[in-house]
Amino acid sequence: MEQDWNWSANWVPSVNNGVLIPAVGQLNIASAYTVSFQLTQIWVTADLPNYNTNLLAALATINQVDTAIINAGGVETPAQAAQLTVTFGAAATILQNNLGEMNSALQKIAGFLNWQQQFIGYIQAQATSVQTAITTAATNAENNLIGDIACGDGDVRNSFNGMFADVAAKFAAMQTPFNAVNSNFQVALNAGALVAGVFLPLQGDSQLVSEYLASAQSYAPTNPLRQLKLNMAGSLWAEFVSDANTQLGTSS
Amino acid sequence: MPTKNKKAARPGGSASSNLTLRIPKEMAVPGICRGALTGWPQLLDAMNAVMEDPEFLTSFGQSFASGQPGGPQQLLASLGAGPEGLMKAAPPPDLYGRFVWLAVRVYQAARTFSVTLTHLPVIFKGTPGQIGAVASEVLAGPGGLSTTAGNVAGWAADFLADFPNAGADLDAAQQAHQAAAVALEKQTAACEEKDVVGSIHAHAVATAAVAGMSSRLDVFEASAGKVTAFAVLANMTMAVQSLALAWKVTKEQMETVAQSKREDLGQLSFFQERLGLEEATSEWGGFANTVKSYIQRLLVTR
Helix, strand or coil, X not given: CCCCCCCCCCCHHHHHHHHHHHHHHHHCCHHHHHHHHHHHHHHHHHHHHXXXXXXXXXXXXXXXXXXXXXXXXXXXXXXXXXXXXXXXXXXXXXXXXXXXXXXXXXXXXXXXXXXXXXHCCHHHHHHHHHHHHHHHXXXXXXXXXXXXXXXXXXXXXXXXXXXXXXXXXXXXXXXXXXXXXXXXXXXXXXXXXXXXXXXHHHHHHHHHHHHHHHHHHCCCCCCHHHHHHHHHHHHHHHHHHHHHHHHHCCCC | CCCCCCCCCCCCCCHHHHCCCCCCHHHCCCHHHHHHXXXXXXXXXXXXXXXXXXXXXXXXXXXXXCCCCCCHHHHHHHHHHCCCHHHCCCCCCCHHHHHHHHHHXXXXXXXXXXXXXXXXXXXXXXXXXXXXXXXXXXXXXXXXXXXXXXXXXXXXXXXXXXXXXXXXHHHHHHHHHHHHHHXXXXXXXXXXXXXXXXXXXXXXXXXXXXXXXXXXXXXXHHHHHHHHHHHHHHHHHHHHHHHHHHHHHHHHHHHHHHCCCHHHHCCHHHXXXXXXXXXXXXXXXXXXXXXXXXXXXXXXXX
């Protein structure tokens, strides 16, 4: 007696909407990257100009007072000494605040990049997982059907084998665009890592400017080494500001 | 007194060439970075390939103090937790973090040489004797350029002291790889010999021989990975050795210059014409920029 059998499944909506489209979306990090970069933008565009203005003013004050002391034959009044102490202290605080803000910006970007690293190869892994799940579910259905029908299991097997081949071909066809998405994701992460890398020499510069200023303060205003250290601090600070603007500013 | 016809001393030539501010030949751009610049991508690939190998990890652990290779991703994670990590006086414990920490110190030292020499003319106020004393302090006084150079040489030496077996590890890995190659060759010959014998027993023997070849191929591939990893690590060690030597030479140069007559050190022309101030300023600035560009790429993971 002829026995009809029928079995159908449509994985497209669940696979696409439930797994693969969200997986591709996970790799679109443009908006998340923008969020992680916000502290950097605030620091470079809004606050660094103020730090720069205030530090340059402090350095100018120190130079003016030093010049007055030198012109007075090296004699320092108590008021001048107090002003120098306050101004050197203010300069150190400006540098410390600037460094703190810069470090927070680096922390945000580094944390973001570190978190995203886990998603390299994510979409391929998801596709493999989904394909395995489909094969397992279909194999179970196939075996149940073979058990249910009295004969003609060869027909069932042929039909399912055709379907397995179709599923395999479709997943194979998706590999190339998935690889491209993953590759672009990697490129985006590398670009982010280059941005984070810009902070490392900036940290080094900031540390040096603080050291030069502390060294300058340790010499008397009449000692040429004081002027040398102040000039070193001023020029390295200018380079720091220039690098931050050109490499991290929104126009870069 | 120097004359205008005298040429600035060339770096790294005869013993008397120590009387110069110019960058020593041991640190010629881009030489000091060559090993590290070309080595890290290879190192990371090779280490990723062999990190699952317990034998490699044991060898690495015995060779490097912390036993932690680290890498850009670990450094990113570390900066995400504590962004000031590379600014601390003590380096991170892992090999990669420690190398980057050292690279930042090299950058800072090179930058200090660059900005010091750029602004050196500002000290030329007063009598030659007074200026000479100040110049001597800039060169070899407390916190002077010789101290800066000596610090980097010391940090590089500390790095090497904690990683003393790179060469020995490479030798051992090469010997193991050669042994694996010989074993694979013998097994290949055995397989070819068995293939021509037409019996069921011979077929079983040949099957076992092929299985043996597969096993030896795995050993061969693993040993090749270790050779690559240890070769790149040895290359990096040599780069740090060059670094230690270059900064030691720089320290000695500054001390030699500082021992010049105070009257000479009190003359800007002595710095310009005898010590190569202009060339030195340019060279140290260029070197600092090279190291800066190098450091900026050290967080890229692959």
